[in-house]
Every structure is written in C-alpha cells, then in structure tokens.
Amino acid sequence: MTNKKTRREGRVAKTSYYATLGPYSLWAMFFILVPLVFVAYYAFTDNNFNFTLEHIQRFFTATSQVIQSDGSSKEVYTYLVIFWRSLKLAVISTVVCLVLAYPLAYIMARAEPKVQKTFMTIIMIPMWMNFLIRTYAWMTILQDTGILNNFLTFFHLPGVHIIGTEAAVVIGMVYDYLPYMVLPLYSIMAKMDVKLIEAARDLGCNGFGVLRRVIWPLSLPGVINGVTMVLIPSVSTFYISQKLGDGKFFLIGDAIESQYVANNLHFAAAMAFILMVVLLVCMGVMQVLTARHVEGGK
Amino acid sequence: MKKIIELKNITKSFDGETPVLDNINLDIYDNEFLTLLGPSGCGKTTLLRLIGGFETPDSGDIIFLGDRINDVPPYKRNVNTVFQKYALFPHLNVFDNVAFPLREKKLPKEEIEEKVLEMLSLVALKGFEKRSVTRLSGGQQQRVAIARALVAHPKVLLLDEPLGALDLKLRKDMQVELKKIQKQTGITFIFVTHDQEEALSMSDTVVVMSEGKIHQVGTSVDIYNEPVNAFVADFIGESNILDGVMLEDYKVRFSGQTFQCLDKEFMKNEPVDVVVRPEDVDIVPVEQGQLTGVVTSVTFLGVHYEIIVDVNGFKWMIQTTDFVDVDERIGIELEPDAIHIMKKSEYSNLYGDYSSFSNELDELSEVEEEDEDE
Ligand SMILES: Nc1ncnc2c1ncn2[C@@H]1O[C@H](COP(=O)(O)OP(=O)(O)O)[C@@H](O)[C@H]1O
Ligand SMILES: [Mg+2]
Numbered sequence: 001m002t003n004k005k006t007r008r009e010g011r012v013a014k015t016s017y018y019a020t021l022g023p024y025s026l027w028a029m030f031f032i033l034v035p036l037v038f039v040a041y042y043a044f045t046d047n048n049f050n051f052t053l054e055h056i057q058r059f060f061t062a063t064s065q066v067i068q069s070d071g072s073s074k075e076v077y078t079y080l081v082i083f084w085r086s087l088k089l090a091v092i093s094t095v096v097c098l099v100l101a102y103p104l105a106y107i108m109a110r111a112e113p114k115v116q117k118t119f120m121t122i123i124m125i126p127m128w129m130n131f132l133i134r135t136y137a138w139m140t141i142l143q144d145t146g147i148l149n150n151f152l153t154f155f156h157l158p159g160v161h162i163i164g165t166e167a168a169v170v171i172g173m174v175y176d177y178l179p180y181m182v183l184p185l186y187s188i189m190a191k192m193d194v195k196l197i198e199a200a201r202d203l204g205c206n207g208f209g210v211l212r213r214v215i216w217p218l219s220l221p222g223v224i225n226g227v228t229m230v231l232i233p234s235v236s237t238f239y240i241s242q243k244l245g246d247g248k249f250f251l252i253g254d255a256i257e258s259q260y261v262a263n264n265l266h267f268a269a270a271m272a273f274i275l276m277v278v279l280l281v282c283m284g285v286m287q288v289l290t291a292r293h294v295e296g297g298k
Numbered sequence: 299m300k301k302i303i304e305l306k307n308i309t310k311s312f313d314g315e316t317p318v319l320d321n322i323n324l325d326i327y328d329n330e331f332l333t334l335l336g337p338s339g340c341g342k343t344t345l346l347r348l349i350g351g352f353e354t355p356d357s358g359d360i361i362f363l364g365d366r367i368n369d370v371p372p373y374k375r376n377v378n379t380v381f382q383k384y385a386l387f388p389h390l391n392v393f394d395n396v397a398f399p400l401r402e403k404k405l406p407k408e409e410i411e412e413k414v415l416e417m418l419s420l421v422a423l424k425g426f427e428k429r430s431v432t433r434l435s436g437g438q439q440q441r442v443a444i445a446r447a448l449v450a451h452p453k454v455l456l457l458d459e460p461l462g463a464l465d466l467k468l469r470k471d472m473q474v475e476l477k478k479i480q481k482q483t484g485i486t487f488i489f490v491t492h493d494q495e496e497a498l499s500m501s502d503t504v505v506v507m508s509e510g511k512i513h514q515v516g517t518s519v520d521i522y523n524e525p526v527n528a529f530v531a532d533f534i535g536e537s538n539i540l541d542g543v544m545l546e547d548y549k550v551r552f553s554g555q556t557f558q559c560l561d562k563e564f565m566k567n568e569p570v571d572v573v574v575r576p577e578d579v580d581i582v583p584v585e586q587g588q589l590t591g592v593v594t595s596v597t598f599l600g601v602h603y604e605i606i607v608d609v610n611g612f613k614w615m616i617q618t619t620d621f622v623d624v625d626e627r628i629g630i631e632l633e634p635d636a637i638h639i640m641k642k643s644e645y646s647n648l649y650g651d652y653s654s655f656s657n658e659l660d661e662l663s664e665v666e667e668e669d670e671d672e
Contacts, residue, residue, distance in 0.1 A: 195385040198352055201372040202379045203446065204402040209373075213398070217389045 039276070042269030055270030079255065079271070086252040089166060089241075090234040093173040097181040097230045098223065100174070105185035105222075106215070109192070116190075123179050131176055135243050138172050139163065142244065164246030172240040180229040188222030189215075220290050227286070232279055236272075300328040302453060302486055303349060308358035310344055318344050320510040322358070326454075326488065327503075331480050333489045335497040336507035337533070342490045343382070345507075346456050349488065351375050363453070373402075378447035379456040383463070384439045386431040392418070392442055393427035399450040417445040420479060437468045444479065454486045461496065473500055494534050498522065506530050527640055531573045532649035538579075538614050539650020542572040542639070550639055553609060555588050557632055561639035571640040573650070576604070576617040578636035587629020593622050606652050613652040 046052045064078040108119045126134060141147045142162045149159040162168045192215070200214045238253030252275060259268040308322040318341045326332055334342045347353045348360060351372035359366050367375060378399070386395050396417055400410045418424050421441035426434070431442060440460060447455055460476075461469045477500050480487045491497050497504050498518040506513045506521060506529075514526045525531035528539050542552035547562035552572050564570060584590050591609035605622060607614045609630065622628055 193385065195381050195383065196387060198372070199379070199381060199385040199387070200398075201352075202350060202377075203399040204373045204450065206371075206373055209402060213402075214387060 039269050042266050043273035055267045083252050093170050093234045094231045096174050101181035109189035168244040169241045172244040173234045177230040181226040184225035185222045302328045304361040306359040308355045310355050330502045331487045332503045333497040333501040334505050340507045341510040350379050376453045378452040380443045380447045380460045382458045384443040392429050396445045417449045421445045457489045527643040527645050528571050528649045529645040536576045538574045540572045542570050544568045544570050558634040559637040573638040576615040579616040580631040582629040582631045584629045589630040593626045615652045
C-alpha cells in the first residue's frame with residue numbers, strides 16, 4: 001500500500017521535474033555551451049575570423065631556446081614543455097591531495113556528528129578567502145625570510161629554501177584544491193555501511209585488508225570525483241606558479257593568460273581548446289577504467 | 299560434550315551506568331544449535347558482538363576452547379557472523395562475496411573455486427555465481443551471507459536475527475534449511491531471535507534473556523514445561539499465572555481450592571507462582587469442576603478455540619476443541635501434570651492474567667509494526 005502511494009507521488013514529482021527542466025536547460029545551454037562554442041570558434045579562426053589551423057599548429061610546433069645549466073642553449077618545443085610541466089605539477093598535486101584527503105575524509109566520516117561539523121567548517125574556511133589572498137599568504141609563509149624559516153631558525157634548525165621551487169607551487173595548489181578532494185571522499189565514506197567493515201573484519205581482514213578490499217573499492221566513485229575536481233583546475237591554474245614559483249614555472253594557465261592579456265585571443269583560445277580536449281580524454285579513460293573495476297564484481 | 303565457548307561473569311555497559319549485559323554466565327558446547335531468545339533491546343546483539351569480537355566486556359572473561367579471547371580481534375577469531383542485514387559487499391558478485399574469506403587466507407585458486415561452489419550448492423544457489431548481490435531477493439542474499447560465513451569452516455557461526463526480514467513462508471523454509479545446514483556441517487550455531495516459536499522449533503538449547511540477564515538455559519521442552527519464573531512462562535507461549543501457596547509437597551492452593559501437583563521441595567506455606575498452560579486445562583460440566591467460571595470470549599483459531607473464562611475475577615485463557623458459548627458457565631479441571639509451580643520472583647504479578655487480552659488488539663499492533671519496518 002505504502003509502495004503504491006510513493007510510486008504515484010514519484011510520477012507526479014517527475015512530471016513537474018521535467019516541466020521545470022525546460023527553462024533551466026535553455027539557461028544552461030546559454031551560459032555553459034555558448035562560451036565553449038566561442039572558445040572553439042576562436043581557436044580555429046584568424047584575426048579576420050577565417051578558418052585556420054595556424055594556432056593549433058603553433059601550439060605543437062613553436063620552439064624557443066633555453067639556457068641549460070652548463071651555459072649551452074638548447075631548442076625546445078615551447079608550449080609542449082609548458083603543457084607537460086603543467087600536467088606533471090597537476091598530477092603531483094592531485095596525488096598529494098588524495099593522500100592527504102583520504103584518511104582525513106575517513107576519520108571525519110567515522111567521527112561524531114559534532115566533530116564532523118567542526119572538521120567541515122575548518123576545511124571550508126579557506127574557500128571563503130579570495131585565492132589571490134591565499135597565495136600571498138603562502139608567499140609570506142614560504143619566503144626565505146618568511147614565517148616558516150623564522151620558525152625554524154628560532155628552534156636553531158637549518159632554514160629551507162622553498163619559494164621559487166616546484167614544491168612551493170605544489171603546496172599552493174594542494175592548499176587551494178584540498179577541499180575539492182575531501183568533500184566527495186567524505187560524502188561517499190559517510191554513506192558507507194559500517195557493517196561492511198565489520199563483515200570484512202569478521203571474515204579475516206586486518207585493518208589494511210579492510211582498506212584494500214572493501215573501503216577502497218567502495219570509495220572509488222568518490223576518488224574519481226575528487227581527482228576530477230582537483231586535476232582539472234590544477235592543470236589550468238595560473239598565478240600560483242607566478243607568485244610561489246617566482247615566475248620560473250610558467251604553466252599552461254599562465255601561458256593562456258599572458259596571450260589573452262597580449263590580445264592574442266585566438267591563440268589563447270586554441271590553447272584552452274587543446275587543454276579541454278586532453279582533459280576530456282583523460283576523464284573519459286578514467287571513467288572507463290573504474291567503471292570496469294567497479295563492475296568487475298557485477 | 300566439549301565446551302567451545304564459556305562466558306564468565308560478563309558485564310557490559312555503553313554509558314557506564316545501565317548494564318546492557320549483567321553478569322552473564324553461559325557455556326556453549328560443540329555442535330549445538332543454541333538460541334538467544336529475548337525481547338528487543340535485552341542485549342542479544344551485544345552478547346553476539348562480544349563473542350564475535352566487535353565489543354569488549356567491561357568485566358568477565360570470554361573463553362574460546364580454553365583460551366581467554368577478550369582482546370583477540372575479530373579477524374583472528376575462528377568465529378563468523380551472519381549479520382542482521384546480511385552486509386554483503388555490493389562491489390562483489392555472489393562468487394566473490396563467498397570467496398572473500400578464502401582469498402584473505404591466500405588459498406590456491408582451484409581450492410577457492412571448489413569450496414565456493416560446494417557452499418553455493420549447500421545453500422541452493424548454484425548458477426548464481428556471476429550475479430550481482432544487489433540484484434538478489436532477500437532470501438537469496440540471506441543464503442549468500444550464510445555461505446560466506448560458513449565457507450572458511452569456522453568453529454562457531456553467529457546469526458543475528460537472520461530471518462527477521464523475510465516473509466513468513468520463506469522464513470519457515472529457511473528455519474528448516476538452517477537446521478539442516480547446521481546438522482550437515484557440525485558447526486556450532488549461536489542464533490539470535492525474539493521469536494519464541496522460532497527459538498523452540500530450531501534449537502537444541504534455548505537461552506531466555508531479558509534486560510541483560512539470562513533467566514533460563516535449557517532444551518525447548520524444558521523451557522516450555524518448566525519455566526523458572528513468570529517472565530519466562532509468559533514470554534514462551536501462553537500462560538495463566540496465578541498466586542498460590544505451597545501447602546506441602548505435591549499440594550498447592552490457589553483460587554480458593556487445593557490442587558494436586560508434581561512439585562516439591564518448597565517451604566511449608568511458601569507463596570509461589572502457579573503456571574497453567576491454556577491447552578492443559580480441561581473443560582468439564584459445572585458440577586464436576588474444581589473451579590467454575592463464565593466464558594467471556596470465544597475465538598476460533600482453526601485447530602482449536604481460544605476462550606477467556608472469568609473465574610472469580612481472574613481471567614483464564616483456555617484452548618479447547620470443544621465448543622462453548624459466550625456467557626456459558628463451565629467447570630475447570632486441572633490434572634496434576636497441568637500445574638507447574640515457580641518460586642516467586644520480581645516478575646510475579648506482572649504477567650499471566652488475560653483480563654486485558656484481545657486478539658484484535660494484538661493483530662492491530664502487529665500490523666503497525668510491519669508498516670514501520672517498511
Ligand atoms: N553501540 C551502542 N551504544 C549505546 N547503546 C547501545 C549500543 N548498542 C546497543 N545499545 C543498547 O544496548 C541495549 C541492548 O541492545 P541490543 O544488544 O542491540 O539488544 P537486542 O539485540 O536484544 O535487541 C539497548 O538498550 C541498546 O539501546
Ligand atoms: Mg538485535
């Protein structure tokens with residue numbers, strides 16, 4: 001009896017759901033798709049809006065000279081190097097985020113509701129701050145004469161040179177994007193049935209076994225979400241590298257920004273377009289791989 | 299018979315005040331089907347979790363084959379559990395769920411396959427290996443859970459109300475099947491239920507609990523025929539429980555009459571509780587009755603009638619195949635073996651009078667409970 005009733009209510013809800021979807025999809029189309037279409041349009045046109053592959057080509061073929069440590073110079077593919085560097089730093093940041101966020105999310109999900117709320121607030125607070133400010137804050141912390149080094153010298157420890165290294169850029173990105181990793185992991189772990197963990201322990205798993213055979217596979221969808229939400233913005237990030245990397249690690253986001261500022265809209269769009277395609281392919285591959293993994297049991 | 303588990307003076311409390319388990323002592327033997335029976339909230343699950351290793355007692359010892367295992371983690375205990383809601387791994391198919399404990403032991407592939415298939419045929423699920431557990435019916439999930447818990451051949455299997463979520467028909471089938479599996483495997487089953495009928499029909503040993511205490515341990519027949527106190531008498535089956543006085547051995551007085559009984563070794567004139575099962579009461583013509591009363595209600599239940607009889611203000615429940623009419627005056631006769639005498643306890647006078655009894659009310663409340671479950 002109850003079943004029938006909820007089913008009928010469900011149908012009503014669905015009809016009105018589609019009804020409200022109409023205006024929404026128009027809205028979404030306009031504000032999400034139209035900009036994308038413009039990016040693609042600019043990427044494949046020249047200044048007179050005639051079709052061209054010139055900008056795409058430039059991305060793959062432009063070269064420049066770099067001075068190596070022994071003083072000799074070497075010719076490299078300018079944008080491919082930048083792109084590779086962006087990808088590398090983004091992947092490192094994503095992995096660091098995952099390693100930090102996973103146990104944190106697990107502990108949060110198992111804590112008492114009050115503790116969970118406190119954790120959540122602490123994690124959200126940095127997100128309320130403008131990310132330029134956050135980056136400047138990290139500059140003052142990491143500088144050679146910054147808070148961190150003052151702290152170290154106070155305890156008579158040797159200082160560290162971090163600012164201007166890749167590590168500084170990674171720290172900045174991890175700090176910025178950690179919440180986007182924690183939240184999806186936390187939400188999937190909070191939903192996880194504690195009884196499954198007990199069942200695994202009952203059936204012979206020690207702590208690590210439970211993690212490897214039950215918690216990890218069940219949390220995979222959250223891992224995918226978190227990785228997506230961290231990897232994408234960190235690949236295309238800019239500014240962080242300029243400030244924390246001392247301008248030494250020009251990233252693809254910085255390249256796009258500088259071309260845009262220099263009014264090379266078409267080349268900026270071409271780079272954005274290529275980045276988008278690469279990310280889409282990455283995400284697609286990841287979805288397929290994990291879908292196979294998760295379905296492996298079915 | 300070999301003792302497999304001994305519980306010694308086990309006490310457990312979650313808030314440090316009200317004990318959920320209060321000085322539990324229990325011996326569990328090899329190869330027996332033991333049932334923990336008691337109303338909801340009496341501590342059955344907690345006791346099971348102590349044996350499984352998911353809780354530790356505040357005081358007292360859990361002895362497993364002679365060794366104290368209070369602090370041994372669950373994965374090192376030779377005990378497996380069938381959880382209340384099965385707790386199957388949703389990311390694994392039927393085969394991989396059952397193979398789970400074997401893979402943890404790193405057995406060779408062929409051996410795993412052989413054992414899993416053997417278990418699946420034991421629980422009648424051959425051919426379901428590749429099926430996702432999320433696409434099984436409740437009864438099938440139940441079987442997977444049993445197979446998974448048995449496949450590594452634990453010494454003891456713990457089952458926490460495993461049949462609670464099944465409908466009546468399936469429940470009866472599974473009762474028979476579980477009993478069969480227990481016989482076949484020779485594994486000790488510790489089964490938890492709040493359903494007394496289920497407990498009586500399946501168990502070698504029944505442990506009746508309430509409020510964290512064990513009242514009685516015995517065979518189904520013992521528990522039914524010789525309940526130790528008014529709580530057990532009332533909880534197991536239907537009982538008329540009357541205030542009486544033991545005049546001397548084999549002689550008890552209640553309802554203003556003196557009756558022959560089979561009980562002895564009470565003090566002279568000791569106040570007692572007298573239990574008479576509804577099916578043990580004989581209806582006789584008024585002039586032959588040891589007691590007489592007026593029928594206040596008659597309910598036809600198929601095999602018999604259930605009638606309520608007012609005897610000087612105390613309402614008796616009687617089950618009979620003879621038809622009597624409402625308002626009819628009848629005589630009651632009690633054979634000596636129909637009478638069971640119990641010592642007075644804190645439960646005296648709480649149970650056993652059917653003055654507020656109504657079949658309809660019972661049914662109504664049952665329907666409501668089912669609704670809540672959905
Ligand atoms: N983890 C827990 N924390 C606090 N109280 C609990 C916990 N587990 C059980 N209890 C309490 O212990 C009592 C017995 O519970 P339980 O063993 O589940 O009973 P049963 O299985 O017989 O219904 C109940 O009053 C319950 O509220
Ligand atoms: Mg319970």
